Amino acid sequence: MLLFMKTILAAFGLSDLPLTTPVLEIDGKETSLPDHSGPVAGLPGLTVRYEAKQQPGSAFLRYRFTVSAEQGYRFLLTKTRGTEGITYGTLTLPEQGTLTEVRFSEFDERIHSYRMVERPVGRRWDGQQLMGPLLAWEAADQSQSWVWAYEHGSQTPDAFLAFRPQGKKQINLEAVKGNTCRDQVLDADHPFVSVYFQLGRVAGGLNQLRQAYRRFLLRGQTSNQATRQPHLFYNTWNFQERNATWYGKKYLDSMNQARMLAEIDVAAQLGVEVFVLDVGWFLKAGDWEVNRERFPDGLEAVRAKLRGFGMKLGLWFNPTAVAVTSRLAKQSPETRVTWKGDLPGPWKIWETEESFNHCLVSGYEDLFAKRLIELNRELGVTYFKWDAVGQYGCDSPLHHHGDERHTSAERADAYAYGLPLALARVADLVAEACPGALCDFDVTEDKRAVGLGFLASGKYFLINNGPYHSSFDDKLVNGGGMGANVLAFPGPARPRFLRTPLDYDTWIPSTLFLSHYLAEGSQGSQIANLASMFLGQNGVWGDLLALTNEGIAFWGEAVRRYKIVREAITQAFPERTGDPGSSPEIVEKLDPETGCGLISLFSSMAVPVTYVTRHRVKDAGWALGPVTVERLADGCARLTFSPGEENPDGVFGRIGVEAALVLFGTAEE
Ligand SMILES: [Zn+2]
Numbered sequence: 075m076l077l078f079m080k081t082i083l084a085a086f087g088l089s090d091l092p093l094t095t096p097v098l099e100i101d102g103k104e105t106s107l108p109d110h111s112g113p114v115a116g117l118p119g120l121t122v123r124y125e126a127k128q129q130p131g132s133a134f135l136r137y138r139f140t141v142s143a144e145q146g147y148r149f150l151l152t153k154t155r156g157t158e159g160i161t162y163g164t165l166t167l168p169e170q171g172t173l174t175e176v177r178f179s180e181f182d183e184r185i186h187s188y189r190m191v192e193r194p195v196g197r198r199w200d201g202q203q204l205m206g207p208l209l210a211w212e213a214a215d216q217s218q219s220w221v222w223a224y225e226h227g228s229q230t231p232d233a234f235l236a237f238r239p240q241g242k243k244q245i246n247l248e249a250v251k252g253n254t255c256r257d258q259v260l261d262a263d264h265p266f267v268s269v270y271f272q273l274g275r276v277a278g279g280l281n282q283l284r285q286a287y288r289r290f291l292l293r294g295q296t297s298n299q300a301t302r303q304p305h306l307f308y309n310t311w312n313f314q315e316r317n318a319t320w321y322g323k324k325y326l327d328s329m330n331q332a333r334m335l336a337e338i339d340v341a342a343q344l345g346v347e348v349f350v351l352d353v354g355w356f357l358k359a360g361d362w363e364v365n366r367e368r369f370p371d372g373l374e375a376v377r378a379k380l381r382g383f384g385m386k387l388g389l390w391f392n393p394t395a396v397a398v399t400s401r402l403a404k405q406s407p408e409t410r411v412t413w414k415g416d417l418p419g420p421w422k423i424w425e426t427e428e429s430f431n432h433c434l435v436s437g438y439e440d441l442f443a444k445r446l447i448e449l450n451r452e453l454g455v456t457y458f459k460w461d462a463v464g465q466y467g468c469d470s471p472l473h474h475h476g477d478e479r480h481t482s483a484e485r486a487d488a489y490a491y492g493l494p495l496a497l498a499r500v501a502d503l504v505a506e507a508c509p510g511a512l513c514d515f516d517v518t519e520d521k522r523a524v525g526l527g528f529l530a531s532g533k534y535f536l537i538n539n540g541p542y543h544s545s546f547d548d549k550l551v552n553g554g555g556m557g558a559n560v561l562a563f564p565g566p567a568r569p570r571f572l573r574t575p576l577d578y579d580t581w582i583p584s585t586l587f588l589s590h591y592l593a594e595g596s597q598g599s600q601i602a603n604l605a606s607m608f609l610g611q612n613g614v615w616g617d618l619l620a621l622t623n624e625g626i627a628f629w630g631e632a633v634r635r636y637k638i639v640r641e642a643i644t645q646a647f648p649e650r651t652g653d654p655g656s657s658p659e660i661v662e663k664l665d666p667e668t669g670c671g672l673i674s675l676f677s678s679m680a681v682p683v684t685y686v687t688r689h690r691v692k693d694a695g696w697a698l699g700p701v702t703v704e705r706l707a708d709g710c711a712r713l714t715f716s717p718g719e720e721n722p723d724g725v726f727g728r729i730g731v732e733a734a735l736v737l738f739g740t741a742e743e
Pocket residue numbers: 411412433434435436468469470473474475489
């Protein structure tokens with residue numbers, strides 16, 4: 075058996091991991107790639123190149139391979155054996171240990187959000203397809219554990235790559251669909267480039283592995299550290315939605331200079347650092363120029379005010395939308411999507427001009443990247459929010475995802491496989507040209523490309539309002555919420571739902587999953603929202619101009635304190651007691667080295683609870699809500715949380731309100 079990339083694995087101390095080289099079906103023959111970069115034996119003119127990336131000191135590496143033909147040679151990637159023709163590797167498991175599949179793209183309709191699910195893989199695994207994208211193995215004596223994962227994105231169980239156990243001891247990582255098109259040409263101009271894979275090992279059991287892997291995703295997966303910063307974001311969408319669904323106005327009525335300048339004043343006092351104009355700032359999708367009727371000076375005044383507060387500008391985009399009369403539509407008509415023989419559309423992009431969708435695997439994505447980079451130069455925008463990109467969407471034979479030799483379904487799968495890679499490439503181009511800029515992929519709806527792939531280049535926008543009435547089979551669509559949305563109100567319910575996908579935080583830092591919290595409501599509601607938001611999702615939502623001065627000052631002071639220790643909170647592994655909704659639900663995020671960080675406490679019972687921190691704390695703590703702190707002789711702290719029964723935001727006399735938080739390490743000299 076050949077050891078995969080022998081020299082690289084040896085350099086990373088992983089040479090004893092029994093991982094084979096990739097096997098590709100080329101010209102009808104199964105071909106094992108060599109264990110080092112160079113010519114492929116038996117196929118003159120064909121070479122493979124392995125690349126690996128690793129942060130100094132990290133136990134994890136990212137690797138990929140490129141197969142390419144020399145000038146004048148031509149091969150075909152065939153699928154003659156009823157399979158997809160690619161096995162990315164085969165790993166032989168050590169004798170004693172347990173295997174866990176970790177899924178990052180389960181869509182849970184109860185919360186209308188993606189979430190993380192760990193599934194122990196039993197002994198009778200033969201024949202199962204494990205989508206992952208991460209497999210974790212833990213030795214029976216917990217002396218070591220390791221990870222094997224791939225960087226792509228799709229909703230479970232719609233796999234594009236998957237792990238497939240073979241017999242009792244071996245696991246293949248295989249292409250499932252769309253990775254190549256049948257008889258795809260491999261020549262000097264068309265190499266095959268794999269996705270990135272991740273491999274790593276730590277001393278210790280599964281919990282040590284989670285902690286080390288989480289650090290790797292925070293600091294080692296991407297060179298664009300702007301994506302990992304725990305900045306505080308505000309987005310204008312919630313008030314736009316209220317206008318349309320509560321106040322009988324239009325979504326875009328509030329998208330104008332006067333309202334935005336007033337909102338920026340409030341956002342600054344709330345501690346917001348990135349101010350995001352959602353849909354409506356532009357005249358035409360595709361051209362993405364400022365709407366001068368709404369902003370006569372082309373956002374000059376907005377930018378000047380943001381600069382004055384040291385805030386950054388964010389803007390909304392639909393990466394596929396190109397308005398019918400835009401310059402881009404004329405320039406690039408051939409990149410319009412087709413679907414089952416039709417040219418679908420056009421559709422209204424909210425209340426702006428009708429647009430057609432263009433294909434992100436056609437070369438159009440480079441035009442989109444170019445426009446974003448220009449906008450960084452023209453407007454200083456550094457945060458690009460991408461909305462409304464479904465996994466499926468184009469089956470054209472004229473683009474870069476199959477041709478007339480393939481069926482419509484094959485081309486659609488190849489598009490869906492290529493989509494997250496294309497989005498990541500656009501984000502990389504933007505980050506490279508605009509240091510400090512980042513792209514955010516909205517996955518607030520299902521059938522979006524969620525996985526480890528985009529996280530190497532950007533972050534996710536996870537939840538805006540959570541479930542809809544339809545999520546609960548409730549036919550009263552306008553039954554009081556935000557149009558179709560249920561969780562549009564202050565109080566403890568909304569943050570309880572938004573905290574549910576924080577289960578990601580045990581593998582993927584929560585700062586990569588932007589979700590928005592309401593700053594309005596009673597002080598009790600504010601504390602419940604702050605205690606949740608500080609756990610890492612860091613988004614502010616709601617009607618900023620409806621906030622009271624007292625409410626603004628209260629929120630702003632908490633955020634000011636939070637910022638002193640947010641780096642420690644971001645890095646800290648979450649120690650959770652109780653699920654969201656439990657009484658009590660307590661989350662500790664303390665840096666074990668410095669004792670800085672946060673404890674968030676929630677309960678719906680007016681019964682006192684004590685909690686002793688698992689880590690030592692730096693100081694006596696700064697508390698909000700009904701909690702007292704006592705430092706213990708060993709350096710830890712005992713918290714006494716005494717929830718009351720008041721819930722001024724609640725309905726039908728429900729309690730369930732109380733929350734508290736304690737920040738450690740914010741003492742000011
Ligand atoms: Zn296409």
